[in-house]
Amino acid sequence: MHVNDFPPEILIHVFQQATGGSSLTIFISQVCRAWRGIALDSPLLWNDLRISSGSSLYKLDQLFARSRGLIVSVTVDCRAPATPLAHNWKLLKGVVAHRARIGALDFVAPQHVLSMLSRVVIGNQFPHLQRLHVVQAAAPRVRPEDEIVWRVPLWKMTFDSPHLRSLSIDAVIPTNHERFRFLRELRIKESGYFMHEIPVDHLLGLQTLSIAASPLPSLTGFPADSQLASFTLSDLRTIDNPRGTLTRLLETVRMPALQHLVVDGLSGYLWNELVRWLADAEYPALRSVALEAVQLSDMGKQHLHAFATVSALRLSRQFGDK
Structure with a gap:
């Protein structure tokens, strides 16, 4: 096949811009004039x-x-x-x-x-x-x-x-x-208390919410018909009064569309709050749960029904824990 007949989809894999790390880099200046001309004339390579x-x-x-x-x-x-x-x-x-x-x-x-x-x-x-x-x-x-x-x-x-x-x-x-009214995905890390300033009705369209090393919002008045399908809480130990904020969050927010839940950085009492929340609430759409720094023996049998609909459950304990 002549070089001019190669489809753009193949050229995109041949010519890659430098992205750092272990990614393959091919410098256009080091290839023949024909290949270089095709690369420079292929807009999809520069998107x-x-x-x-x-x-x-x-x-x-x-x-x-x-x-x-x-x-x-x-x-x-x-x-x-x-x-x-x-x-x-x-x-x-x-x-x-x-x-x-x-x-x-x-x-x-x-x-x-x-x-x-x-x-x-x-x-x-x-x-x-x-x-x-x-x-x-x-x-x-x-x-x-x-x-x-x-x-x-x-x-x-x-x-x-x-x-x-x-x-x-x-x-x-x-x-x-x-502008948060139009968001479908919001990921926050080390961003202080600004979420407490956001009106709840500005978050109604969220489908994915991830909060890491940041104070949890109270989200009082969050609607029962929330579209939130993926919820991640990370590094909860790094915030002030994590128990109070987590408790308020769990008691006020209902997420019937929740499919994926990821939580890490839980201490013992926070873990108990979370399990109680999962056991007392109904999540018919819940399919995958990942809980870091937790093992199966931490859960009482009375709480296992909270995961009845879950097809993927991952529990892991941090290194050094017994």
Whole structure:
């Protein structure tokens, strides 16, 4: 078969952009002119763009041009400590300039770069953005004693994205809660008490909720016809008064559509609260449960009927526990 006859689906597997880790990387400059020409002329090869702090505006515009008008996924990594602030500012403005083409955005940066991003996006709508993942990365340390509160969520930003359906935030506080009305997936990690500010009626459409190392919302008044199908609670030991918040959550929230439940970081009394909750409530749709730091002997026989509909049950005890 002549090189020009290869379908784009095969070329996508041949030419891969650098993604780090163990992923295969093939540099287009190292292949023959025919293959290089096909790669540069195949928009599907350029629908997942990865941009770092050192990227030039010319390279940024070139990547978007090669995707030929497709809605693309963009990953921006601004963790390089030596990058001048002026360059990061220009780079962020360059990304926002292409906002009409971005369907998914992953953004990793220290707090001062996120602050710049919050100023850049104000007043700019992302019309096709459906998935947003923002991580406040820890700042580099100069000395061991410099490990201070870099991960305290100081940054606040408003994203105007009418089609946003999936939001993941790590050590970040979003402010435009009205956009939560349209979310189907919400993942939160180390993001403080901001969920207590969200009206319950803004979460009615959620199908997936994951909360890690963050205070649990009370969600008082959560509707009985909730569509929540997947619920994850992680690192509960890292929050203040986990028993009180978990108890309030379990007593006020009914999730008849719940299919997948994952809980880890439970101490003994929190485990008892959870098992009592599962035993007393009815979850006809529940199919899979994963409980970390728990073993079967921890459960009384009277509670086993809570898992009557479950087809996948995973229990594991943390290393070092008896």
